[in-house]
Structure formats: C-alpha cells, structure tokens
Amino acid sequence: KPRLYSGMQPSADSLQAGNYIGALLQWRTLQDTYDAFFSVVDLHALTQPNDPAELRVKTRRTAAQYIAAGIEPSRSTLYVQSHVPAHAELTWILSTITGFGEAGRMTQFKDKSQRYGADQTTVGLFTYPVLMAADILLYQTDIVPVGEDQKQHVELTRDLAERFNTRYGRAFEVPTPVIQKDTARIYDLQNPTAKMSKSAESDAGVLWLLDDPSASAKKVMRAVTDSEGSVRYDRENKPGVSNLLVIYAALTGRQIPAIEDEYAGRGYGDFKKGLAEVVVDEFGPVRERALALLDDPAELDRALAANAARASEIAERTLADVYEKVGLLRRV
Numbered sequence: 001k002p003r004l005y006s007g008m009q010p011s012a013d014s015l016q017a018g019n020y021i022g023a024l025l026q027w028r029t030l031q032d033t034y035d036a037f038f039s040v041v042d043l044h045a046l047t048q049p050n051d052p053a054e055l056r057v058k059t060r061r062t063a064a065q066y067i068a069a070g071i072e073p074s075r076s077t078l079y080v081q082s083h084v085p086a087h088a089e090l091t092w093i094l095s096t097i098t099g100f101g102e103a104g105r106m107t108q109f110k111d112k113s114q115r116y117g118a119d120q121t122t123v124g125l126f127t128y129p130v131l132m133a134a135d136i137l138l139y140q141t142d143i144v145p146v147g148e149d150q151k152q153h154v155e156l157t158r159d160l161a162e163r164f165n166t167r168y169g170r171a172f173e174v175p176t177p178v179i180q181k182d183t184a185r186i187y188d189l190q191n192p193t194a195k196m197s198k199s200a201e202s203d204a205g206v207l208w209l210l211d212d213p214s215a216s217a218k219k220v221m222r223a224v225t226d227s228e229g230s231v232r233y234d235r236e237n238k239p240g241v242s243n244l245l246v247i248y249a250a251l252t253g254r255q256i257p258a259i260e261d262e263y264a265g266r267g268y269g270d271f272k273k274g275l276a277e278v279v280v281d282e283f284g285p286v287r288e289r290a291l292a293l294l295d296d297p298a299e300l301d302r303a304l305a306a307n308a309a310r311a312s313e314i315a316e317r318t319l320a321d322v323y324e325k326v327g328l329l330r331r332v
C-alpha cells in the first residue's frame with residue numbers, strides 16, 4: 001500500500017470544524033487505501049506559548065478526537081510526535097540543508113512572526129516547517145493530505161527531499177500534497193473571509209468539535225450572511241452563505257446545487273436551521289465518543305504507545321540511513 005502522512009497540532013482543547021472537514025474527513029476515507037500515519041504534533045505546538053499541564057491534556061484530547069472521528073488505531077498508525085525521537089533528530093540534519101532565505105519565505109512564519117512581534121518570534125517558529133518536513137520524510141511518504149494553508153510547507157518538504165537525495169544519495173521518497181479543493185478552506189462564521197482557526201481572536205465564529213451541540217447550533221444561527229436572502233453559492237459576493245453551503249455539503253456528502261435547490265425560495269433562517277441540525281447530528285456523536293475515550297486515559301495512552309512503537313521502527317530505519325549518508329560515525 002502507498003503511504004500517507006498527516007498531523008495536527010494540539011493547540012486547543014478541541015479541534016474546530018476546519019480541521020474536521022479539511023483534514024479528518026479525508027483521513028478517515030484515505031485510511032482504507034493507504035498505509036496511513038497520523039500524528040499529534042506536540043513538538044510543533046511548543047512554538048506557541050503553552051501551559052505544560054494543559055499541553056498534555058490537549059495532546060490526549062486531540063488523539064481522542066482522531067479516534068472519535070473514525071481513525072482506527074488498529075489500522076492506521078496514530079501516535080504522538082514526541083514519542084518518536086527521530087523527528088527531532090532528522091530536523092537537525094534537514095536544517096543544515098535548508099536555506100535561511102528559503103525558510104524566511106514561508107508565509108505562515110511571516111504571518112505568525114508579524115503577529116507575535118520580534119520578541120516573541122523564536123528560532124523554533126522559524127524551524128517549524130523543517131520539523132514538518134522531518135515528520136513526512138521519515139516515513140517514505142507518498143501523499144500528504146492537508147488544507148490549503150499547509151501546501152507551501154509540503155512544497156518545501158519536496159524541495160528538501162530532492163536536495164538531500166541529489167547531494168547524498170536517495171534516502172527519501174518525494175511526497176505529493178493532496179488538497180481537497182472544495183473543502184481546502186473553511187472560513188470563520190463571523191468573519192467569512194478569514195479561515196476558521198483554533199487561534200481566532202473571538203470564538204463566536206469557530207465551531208468546536210467538542211462544544212456542547214446547542215452552542216454549535218447557536219453559532220450557526222448567528223453566522224454572518226448577507227442581505228440578498230437567497231441560498232446561493234457565490235464565493236466573491238456571498239462569502240458567508242458560500243461557506244455555510246460548503247460546510248453543509250461536506251458534512252452530508254451532498255452536492256452544493258442540490259442543497260441550493262432544497263432551500264430555493266426559503267430564507268436564511270430555514271437554511272441555518274437545517275445546517276444547525278446537520279452540525280449537531282455530525283459533531284454530537286463524535287463528541288460523545290471522544291469524551292468516552294477521555295474517561296479512560298490509561299487505555300488511550302496504551303494505544304498511543306503501541307502505535308509510537310510501530311512508527312519508531314520505520315522512522316529509525318530512515319534516520320540510520322540518513323546518518324550513514326551524511327557521514328556520521330556509526331556507533332558500535
């Protein structure tokens with residue numbers, strides 16, 4: 001089977017709808033046809049300020065949400081990044097072939113460093129995409145399903161793989177990003193031209209997977225629309241309604257035109273009520289399953305440990321080959 005790699009940061013207590021629709025839904029389907037690896041990237045999360053005890057909680061909660069959304073730890077390798085030390089080790093090697101300017105061109109770094117200010121911008125934030133490249137390259141990955149915002153990082157990963165292979169001999173598979181066009185970006189419900197994000201300033205426009213279903217329903221009912229009153233997809237002129245249509249379609253597996261037809265001649269109130277039901281029906285059971293898993297953290301931890309062992313085996317093989325190729329003295 002070809003191999004797949006993807007991951008998410010444990011940067012909040014709950015994942016948001018963009019993570020669910022833009023990533024998890026694809027992952028769940030793709031795990032049938034790929035040898036899939038899904039990590040909770042806790043080392044990446046350290047690039048933001050974190051309370052240590054909270055980070056541990058978020059890491060477990062993120063893993064529980066993967067499983068609750070249908071990622072099966074007996075089939076897919078679902079693990080915590082820091083449990084496999086090879087990630088940090090390969091990052092160092094890759095950082096020695098990454099250009100300073102090349103890393104500086106990453107738009108996510110530019111955005112975040114601008115937001116944080118010079119004092120808060122760390123070397124870790126700068127190196128973030130190199131760690132992501134290490135994640136992917138350790139596993140000889142064929143495809144990387146991500147949302148649009150991560151595409152540039154996967155392109156960098158490809159460049160680094162090719163550069164290493166040319167300079168030192170072939171050690172890495174060159175991965176391909178896979179971006180589901182129509183769900184590549186889910187937008188904030190209150191600010192439908194900004195992507196929905198765990199780190200949004202206000203959470204009024206963010207749908208959380210683990211929120212109380214009635215709170216999510218309320219957020220849908222309050223979503224920003226426009227004054228035209230017709231349920232019609234038009235990204236440019238009707239960003240709010242278009243975003244709601246995309247969410248509706250993604251969660252039901254229906255086509256947008258069919259949903260437009262269903263709500264033709266009806267107001268936004270009806271449409272939002274319909275979507276609120278869809279959201280509650282979809283997120284409610286996921287939430288129940290996640291909370292049940294979190295009730296028994298010891299069992300969850302055992303599953304994560306077993307999966308980390310499986311991941312380590314493959315990662316260590318790649319790392320040993322890389323160390324050999326760059327000329328590090330083998331330990332005997």
Ligand code: TYM
Pocket residue numbers: 005006007008009010017018019020021022023041044131132135136144145146147148149150183184185186187195196197
């Ligand atoms: P992260 O944690 O920000 O997001 C996880 C996944 O969710 C997608 N996503 C969205 N998709 C659509 N609409 C949105 N509003 C939205 N918000 C988030 C992201 O594109 C991503 O696929 N650097 C990565 C994590 C990472 C990784 C990796 C991914 C680390 N190593 C290796 C793939 C392979 C990140 O911060 O994702």
